[in-house]
Amino acid sequence: MGATAVQELDKVVIKFAGDSGDGMQLTGTQFTGTSALLGNDIATFPDYPAEIRAPQGTVAGVSGFQVHIGQTHIYTPGDQPDVLVAMNAAALKANINEVPRGKTIIVDTDNFKRKDWEKAGFEEDPLESGLLKDYHVIEAPITSLTRTALEGMGLDNKSITRSKNMFALGMVYWMFSRPLDYTERFLKDKFANKELIYEANVKALKAGYNYAETIEALSSAFTVLPADMEPGLYKNIMGNEATAWGFLAAAEKTGKELFLGSYPITPASDILHEISKHKHFGAKAFQAEDEIAGITSAIGAAFAGDLAITTTSGPGLALKGEALGLAVMTELPLVVVDVQRGGPSTGLPTKTEQSDLMQALYGRNGESPVIVVAAKSPAHCFDMAYTAAKLALEHVTPVVLLTDGYVANGSQPWRIKKVEDLEPIVPHEASKNMLNWQPYERDANTLARYMVYPGTPGYEHRVGGLEKDHLTGNVSYDPQNHEEMVKTREEKVQRVADYIPELEVEGAQEGELLVVGWGGTYGSLTTAVKQCEVQNRPVGHAHFSYIKPLPKNTAEVFSRFKKILVCELNNGQFVKYLRGELPQFEYLQYNKIQGLPFRVAEITREIKKILL
Amino acid sequence: MGATAVQELDKVVIKFAGDSGDGMQLTGTQFTGTSALLGNDIATFPDYPAEIRAPQGTVAGVSGFQVHIGQTHIYTPGDQPDVLVAMNAAALKANINEVPRGKTIIVDTDNFKRKDWEKAGFEEDPLESGLLKDYHVIEAPITSLTRTALEGMGLDNKSITRSKNMFALGMVYWMFSRPLDYTERFLKDKFANKELIYEANVKALKAGYNYAETIEALSSAFTVLPADMEPGLYKNIMGNEATAWGFLAAAEKTGKELFLGSYPITPASDILHEISKHKHFGAKAFQAEDEIAGITSAIGAAFAGDLAITTTSGPGLALKGEALGLAVMTELPLVVVDVQRGGPSTGLPTKTEQSDLMQALYGRNGESPVIVVAAKSPAHCFDMAYTAAKLALEHVTPVVLLTDGYVANGSQPWRIKKVEDLEPIVPHEASKNMLNWQPYERDANTLARYMVYPGTPGYEHRVGGLEKDHLTGNVSYDPQNHEEMVKTREEKVQRVADYIPELEVEGAQEGELLVVGWGGTYGSLTTAVKQCEVQNRPVGHAHFSYIKPLPKNTAEVFSRFKKILVCELNNGQFVKYLRGELPQFEYLQYNKIQGLPFRVAEITREIKKILL
Amino acid sequence: MATTETQEYTYKDFASDQEVRWCPGCGDYAILKAVQRAMPEIGVKKENIVFVSGIGCSSRFPYYMNTYGFHGIHGRAPALATGVKLANPELSVWEITGDGDALAIGGNHFIHAIRRNVDLNILLFNNKIYGLTKGQFSPTTDLGFKTKSSPQGTIDNPFNPGELVIGASGNFFARVTDTNPKLMQQIFIESAKHKGTSVVEIMQNCVIFNDKVFAPYTAKENRADHILEVRHGEPMRFGANNEKGLVLKGFKLEVATIGENGVTEDDILVHDAHEPDSTLHMMLAKLHDPIVNGVIRDVPAETFELRMQRQVEEIERTSKFKSVNDLFTSGETWEIKPH
Amino acid sequence: MATTETQEYTYKDFASDQEVRWCPGCGDYAILKAVQRAMPEIGVKKENIVFVSGIGCSSRFPYYMNTYGFHGIHGRAPALATGVKLANPELSVWEITGDGDALAIGGNHFIHAIRRNVDLNILLFNNKIYGLTKGQFSPTTDLGFKTKSSPQGTIDNPFNPGELVIGASGNFFARVTDTNPKLMQQIFIESAKHKGTSVVEIMQNCVIFNDKVFAPYTAKENRADHILEVRHGEPMRFGANNEKGLVLKGFKLEVATIGENGVTEDDILVHDAHEPDSTLHMMLAKLHDPIVNGVIRDVPAETFELRMQRQVEEIERTSKFKSVNDLFTSGETWEIKPH
């Protein structure tokens, strides 16, 4: 890119950055939507400020949105931007270290005055200091150009300034040969009742487009051709939205009502927001007084026959531990979604991390096994939410689904599924003519008990948190029964291994090195492994979506490689779990604990180090 | 014992069992006290009914108290009773399976009528059915004899019947040649204002004593001579009491006030009760509205300079997880005591288990390391409580102390310690003249930060749950700082290994087999290992009181043995932890999950199986 | 398995096969019996009744009812029950809780259930002590009372459950003693009839850890003079000869004797349980001597589940989505054609 | 580091070096300033002041105060603050909390702190919304209000904080708007003076997620007619010309205009914040229009920490144990002699 630009690009990473109030999230999603419609593969990642709304013009207040578009398959929002749009000095300060030399930077010079760069924490004027000398810099007075464009429309100053993001978007649209109609449609819709604002925005958008075409700075426009994607109907989907939709689909598939008991928490709240909109599908979103009421109301709903879920992030999962144990003891179907964020404690609430794995596995008193699964990308959230619901209902057990801030807020094209085409779900319920049904009678294969819900005459029974008799479910203090029940609950979860897909290896199927990951790091790891392949260093990649139980062939897969490298965004939790479960192997580990996803380059570097 | 009785016994196990209302706990503690004063080594275990107060005469309502006295060192309340006192048919039913053939059973025939044994769940009269034919049975109409003895004293019927436990105690006192004065003194004190009741009890006690001497059934009396114990002043102490006293001692040693924030829960409540009595030592027992308020009030108190602790059992620890993470992030000294009980969920609340280890290690969001230690016997609770307080204050970090229902309710002679003789504790606090103190500045060796409490002029500062700058403690979202802090918090805990004792091996110092245990199973394991030694199968025994971090020489110790057998009262938690921490060794495991302690015989059997 | 018509039920139909395991003499027995006797009269089939509880002696209750039941975890019964009710609003949901369960660890769920007005019938067994954990003070224990965890007497001001319920804007509050089976039964039926959260405080004797704490009210010789049984629409009178009654003096309630100081029958306040303004109900709930029994407040108000249902209908009427398939294909989509 | 005498403090002494990071226009700024201005007047040295908070926009507050501070976890600030105060009763402990923090997840700790009457000054920033998590409804959100998590409008009846405080037997409750810096400052000083738990509800504007929700009261044109500022000992009057006032009609408060319907100045109720009976305070707290500002209830009552101290003294006087050594050697002991 930049000075050595070419007409057709394979993939490109663009980062829009500005002040929280500058509308960068909108700009980013517009560029994403337009590119998706053109058939590119895409991946996005918004990068919110951690602060409420930090003082304008400061680095803490910078909001960014990174989008990666490609004509080949892409799996991450990209390590480093090819184009950075910096709406003010702080946005430049916050992002410049990420942009490789030689790349393009668009700056709004109106916000690079002395007070601006001082506020941003620069010692000297960054446009003068030589900081940008190795970059292809496009200096455009975006704010004043917008102002000029919208003059005389009768708009107030604030509304005019607010349109500058559309000016910037217009510029980038031109650079990458994108049409404007998607965004025009969007604006029409958004400002349906505000004709003037709509017009102003479109005007700014076109002005930016035209400006980019006019000025010399952009010597040529690029394009990214459609990717070679599986045929079908697509839409762009965010991880949290996909999670919500997966549950809605499972509910429709089973004819059950969906009950969500939840308490808002970053970065999980959007699942609650999404499900709140869909009462007409029988979805009940209950915003509880806290996380404990969130999960216990869901347990009550599960007992009464709903598809019951609860959604949260790390601190909330900690609060739910005791009640999750109750669901284990009462053997009720329940899905707990933990959208992981940086910990411990309140930690880095807006940043991503994979550090709740141990908590998901062990964060309860007593021997308290649950199924643990994880989603590997925004669109995969749909599949894993659906699967989690299926496993819970069919195996009559709680399931923890781990996603993280990165996949939850990221977006990806999703090949739209039809409910009809989804795998069937058969909730494990007593048939009406089952003789002598007992509450803790089990299926011989899955060990699932047969559910009966209140309202069914003749099946009145009681459950609870005290140890239960292995058949009647009555309270039992019998020592042998307790041992049997502890083992049965564990075995029930282990038997799920017979019902889940085997572990697949991408890349080399055997050999020197197997790269192992789980959950949201899939994109970075698979990209890295593919790069290594290109560079003639074939390694395998095994990515876990099923953590407890592990896929049945895990040991077999591991045994095909000389070395195993477990990569995680934590201090080594999955690797510790693997050492406990499959102690016969030696594991190398690579960990990053910075609240940020892996960069592809970090992984390839690590792989090279090991293969040397 | 029994028919083949000898005059002098090495050790003897007596179990007093009766209805909840029969006063068996009192009888047991009296026998214990008297024997302790005679210089025996002792270990006790009360065996409460799980139910509130189950219907009289049913097995669920049986309350028992087992005491093991010896002239050699003893470590457990004994596998099986040599003498069973069964005050009713249900007590016989509940315990007969535990009593080896040939042993002595005393029954109160007044409570073996048809309705009694039917209620107890016998099919036929147990005294007639041949069930007891291989036992030495002493049939005594204890209730009616008591009634006769107390006739004419002007007591109501209820009070008379209530004295029958003293009659039974008198009989056992005679059998084991115990004096009556200890119990007489006790009764005088207890019934200080109820002269008549006092007299009746003493009368019943003496009547039982004389009755035993008179009847032929007891052909000879036995005795257990004093044990060969370390010289010093002793008293009999229960685990929970010892825990409370350990903290009181630590507070006095440091001149700090003790703050306990707690919520009642079985089997931990007695620690709260004990500390509640001692406000005059500056001990503040705050019974909070729930477990979360228990720990957060303690965190507040730690911040303000108290020695802060919180006590609970498994379900309560689950609730404390989130707040414990706050203590990790704010790096405050805090001790959390978890008196473990049977889980998951409400589980078996009155039974013992070791199944909260994983929860103690990992039951929080994010990377959230704390020190984890465990007590191995009732008296050892004193040492570990004191040590936990020392580690918390010196290393400025939360510590989890694990005990369990078995050690908490059991008792043992304790060689009384003087505060002066205890190891010094030096809380890690900023000295008044420290220059440019920063809240997160650390000691170069321990990595502990220097505490300053509110009230200190010029040191005003703020802490909180968001990630902190490594020096100033201000909120920091810096990626590198986060990684550094995660590693530092872990390293701070790991460095504690430099300050704790090395792991010691009892029995064989190297060879075929190392028996490994942790916490409350010490007594059973050490007894079993000693027995094997006697039988010429020398094995080693390594018992862990320090779990995180592990003692520095752990790997070295493990490497001296061919096989390692990890014995736990759970489904294999410590062994999983060891596999993760020291993956270079192979571990065998032996687990019991019945809400009961190990029997010595179970361990010796397992050892033999492995050594064959 | 055959079902019975509700009118044919007797109290025996509501006894489960589990042995009742409270201490002999515990007040819980009488409450259990009163509930079992009330059940046939609420007009709900057995299979549509669910008893939910937390943890405590009282919370063992569901095991003894031959209905659906859930023995939950400590303090969380209101949330459990809310989940049950929202999942299936047809069910008659009863919550059994103790003073510790409801007001210590569970206080927040308790006041939030009341605020939302989910149709739950909450029976609060107030024995002013933690029974199951063997005798620590609870949030309702009288100030200064000595317990295992307050060897010098408590220093916490107790909650008055009625005050808290009304302070959380509750619409149904009643109080009764475990010694009054008839009134219990009546009140349970009333609480079942009330749509929305109803709270019944039962002054329950714990023979083991707090014996006779209510004796100043319930002992035979005290009842008439120290308990005022209120009935909607009737003057609030009490006393051995019904000679005493409540009158208003400024902002305060006072006890007056008819015939003394010129007080006549007409001066006695008439109880209006249905008055929306809760001022007088609050005063009645706070009265110590006499203590007020009966239904103190019973005001109709929309339930949470009804409002939820209404939103479902509204959105069903207005939404163009009939299946999630419609949702999935809504908004911007694009087609990738086979190559 | 030198200490300053309290009388020499200015508000600047209470500003920390941390940049204040609320949204421009957020009501929290005005509250921060009012607190910083109140501090020099409470007569406590800076080092003896602790600000404790939960989680929320409002809960960032402690970072901006140059005193000791603790930014806790969500909802638990009352318990944290209780621990701080009991550990060192000399400290002046302030709790900063939001409507979600105090009344959703933290509701139980909130009412229990009030019940115990620990000497805490609780400032409740009520913006009727979850600010920090970007706009979900809270337990005080107006019924029917549309938010991110209530796209069709909420169906929960909101709590009225004052009602809940008094229902939990609170002894100090005040209300003020973030637009009235003078009154805020006064009230904060009053709350500091009150020994025991004091709760100040601040009607705080969240410009981003709930802008102008209090405008019906706080907008210039509405203030005089819709806010009633009460002062102890003074008649409760309001209106542009102070022409309106509260009168009692039966059990209800009504607004009357002096000179109309024969109402005279003397008919207007005089505010008595110190009256132990809370009936009228409850009515004032519940009033919607006008909404009452000022100190509604301020009744002296023994604090928890004082009672605790008294027990310490009592047991110190009566116990024979001076050191734990005495405790250890108490009761039955036996000596094992060297052999």
Ligand SMILES: Cc1ncc(C[n+]2csc(CCOP(=O)(O)OP(=O)(O)O)c2C)c(N)n1
């Ligand atoms: C999380 C948790 N904390 C504590 C306990 C211990 N616990 C069980 S019941 C109870 C209090 C019981 O009191 P109350 O609710 O008044 O019921 P009661 O036994 O008096 O009927 C307590 C503290 C528990 N089971 N779980």
Ligand SMILES: Cc1ncc(C[n+]2csc(CCOP(=O)(O)OP(=O)(O)O)c2C)c(N)n1
């Ligand atoms: C255990 C836990 N649950 C949820 C959250 C997310 N959370 C943070 S603040 C907040 C609510 C904030 O609302 P409020 O207390 O009214 O404060 P405001 O931001 O409006 O000042 C929530 C739900 C959290 N941080 N921790």
Ligand code: SF4
């Ligand atoms: S302890 Fe008290 S409340 Fe519990 S069962 Fe016994 S008498 Fe009843």
Ligand code: SF4
């Ligand atoms: S979100 Fe609202 S409450 Fe939070 S800082 Fe912004 S304006 Fe203030």
Ligand SMILES: [Mg+2]
């Ligand atoms: Mg109780």
Ligand SMILES: [Mg+2]
């Ligand atoms: Mg708020």
